[in-house]
Amino acid sequence: MGTGAVSVDSVATWDTAEYERLAAIAVAAVARHVEESQAGEVPVGSPPPLPELIERLGLRSLIREGRLDPECFEPWLAEVLEQSVRLHHPAQIAHQVGAPDVPAAIADLVQGAINQPMSIYEMGPAAHAMERVVVEWMAATIGWPDGAGGVLTHGGSLANLTVLLAARAAAAPDAWMEGVDGTLAVLAPPSTHYSVRRSVAMLGLGERAVVDLEVDEYERIVPAALGEALERCHARGRRPMALVAAACATSTGLHDDLEAIGAFCREHGIWFHVDAAHGATALLSPAHRHRLRGIEHADSAIWDAHKMMRTSALAAAVLLREGWRLEAAFRQKAAYLIYEESDETGLSLLERQVECTKAALGTRIFMNLAFRGEQGIARYLEGQYDKTVRFWELISAREGFECLSRPESNILCFRYGRDSELQVRLRERLLAQKRFHLSSTEVNGERWLRMTVTAPATNEETIEGLLDVIEAIAA
Ligand SMILES: Cc1ncc(COP(=O)(O)O)c(C=O)c1O
Numbered sequence: 204m205g206t207g208a209v210s211v212d213s214v215a216t217w218d219t220a221e222y223e224r225l226a227a228i229a230v231a232a233v234a235r236h237v238e239e240s241q242a243g244e245v246p247v248g249s250p251p252p253l254p255e256l257i258e259r260l261g262l263r264s265l266i267r268e269g270r271l272d273p274e275c276f277e278p279w280l281a282e283v284l285e286q287s288v289r290l291h292h293p294a295q296i297a298h299q300v301g302a303p304d305v306p307a308a309i310a311d312l313v314q315g316a317i318n319q320p321m322s323i324y325e326m327g328p329a330a331h332a333m334e335r336v337v338v339e340w341m342a343a344t345i346g347w348p349d350g351a352g353g354v355l356t357h358g359g360s361l362a363n364l365t366v367l368l369a370a371r372a373a374a375a376p377d378a379w380m381e382g383v384d385g386t387l388a389v390l391a392p393p394s395t396h397y398s399v400r401r402s403v404a405m406l407g408l409g410e411r412a413v414v415d416l417e418v419d420e421y422e423r424i425v426p427a428a429l430g431e432a433l434e435r436c437h438a439r440g441r442r443p444m445a446l447v448a449a450a451c452a453t454s455t456g457l458h459d460d461l462e463a464i465g466a467f468c469r470e471h472g473i474w475f476h477v478d479a480a481h482g483a484t485a486l487l488s489p490a491h492r493h494r495l496r497g498i499e500h501a502d503s504a505i506w507d508a509h510k511m512m513r514t515s516a517l518a519a520a521v522l523l524r525e526g527w528r529l530e531a532a533f534r535q536k537a538a539y540l541i542y543e544e545s546d547e548t549g550l551s552l553l554e555r556q557v558e559c560t561k562a563a564l565g566t567r568i569f570m571n572l573a574f575r576g577e578q579g580i581a582r583y584l585e586g587q588y589d590k591t592v593r594f595w596e597l598i599s600a601r602e603g604f605e606c607l608s609r610p611e612s613n614i615l616c617f618r619y620g621r622d623s624e625l626q627v628r629l630r631e632r633l634l635a636q637k638r639f640h641l642s643s644t645e646v647n648g649e650r651w652l653r654m655t656v657t658a659p660a661t662n663e664e665t666i667e668g669l670l671d672v673i674e675a676i677a678a
Pocket residue numbers: 299357358359360361396398449451452453478479480481507517519
């Protein structure tokens with residue numbers, strides 16, 4: 204090597220032939236996995252005990268010995284896929300995690316290699332630009348005027364925390380420096396996603412600062428009872444920092460009356476937050492947008508794209524009607540990343556988010572939008588929501604079965620008989636048989652089976668088959 208030349212460590216630099224070979228193996232294996240999953244050719248499966256799985260995949264020895272190579276990668280990856288949840292499988296109706304679409308999956312493939320943690324523009328220009336445009340588009344889709352803004356973050360839970368931090372800054376601007384004084388409250392129904400209570404505790408208010416809102420038999424907020432809740436709040440010596448409603452609720456998939464709740468919040472000067480982690484994508488559908496009527500009056504909302512917008516986990520948005528309120532939430536600067544008084548700060552997201560380094564979340568959302576368009580995503584959502592109504596009809600027509608209510612999304616609660624214990628046992632038996640994967644939930648103290656219809660391949664035959672199996676188990 205000549206003088207002045209830099210020695211290149213061949214272990215550390217990319218062997219692009221290796222990249223192409225491993226990528227080809229991975230892409231082919233994943234394509235097969237998705238194909239057999241969506242065709243329902245294989246059982247949906249359920250995991251073995253954790254220690255057995257660690258052993259089967261050779262995880263500990265692989266870490267110690269580092270001996271995975273292109274030859275053994277293929278069979279090993281096949282086993283990993285075998286031990287993974289098949290989100291594209293028709294009988295995979297358990298959770299809200301979306302079955303990702305191709306463009307978002309490709310975004311991850313690219314980002315995995317070029318790694319653009321883009322909180323600061325200069326650390327990932329294209330990815331940063333995509334996040335900006337996606338957030339702008341989401342705020343406009345809600346129907347907010349100019350000045351609305353937000354940020355993408357790693358999941359709905361962190362998004363709720365971020366929003367409540369902004370609400371705290373609005374209600375108690377000194378809280379950042381001085382802490383909180385025990386007089387703040389958050390109004391929310393008992394059915395609110397657990398991340399809301401957790402956020403309240405993490406923000407230093409204490410979980411007791413959550414004032415429960417009255418709910419109906421479907422766990423929806425009763426708007427007529429909001430005045431009484433506010434009185435209870437005041438009687439406890441507290442003032443509301445925010446009120447949280449759901450579009451839609453995690454357990455039931457049902458929507459709160461955002462119009463009536465929003466009017467109440469406006470009248471009483473209360474920050475109105477809509478947790479639309481699951482349901483916001485319905486804003487794209489002319490047929491279902493009405494379910495979120497009133498969200499345009501909210502002060503803030505969250506929107507999980509990894510649910511009905513079919514990106515991989517995670518890609519969530521924190522959205523504020525007045526975008527500047529988000530920056531007011533974070534009264535802190537990292538001097539080595541942000542120059543004081545510099546106009547560079549306009550090209551940073553650090554003032555709006557908990558994270559410092561952040562994955563290129565916007566690229567996943569952008570790619571699905573750019574390839575499928577708003578209409579393509581709306582068609583997917585409508586397909587899933589409409590099928591769920593059809594499943595409600597099928598289940599309601601079967602003797603012995605009942606549904607909680609007509610679905611308003613792709614989430615449906617149903618049960619066989621009324622015994623809560625029986626629902627738990629049914630779910631356990633279904634999982635053991637590895638043919639159907641569904642979840643269960645408690646609504647007003649009673650246990651229900653719960654399905655979330657995210658895989659495009661789920662159809663009436665799937666559900667008829669599920670009901671047959673439930674009847675057979677119960678017999
Ligand atoms: C209404 C609602 N809010 C928040 C969350 C939390 O979102 P994440 O799982 O992305 O943290 C969920 C779902 O899991 C949800 O359904």
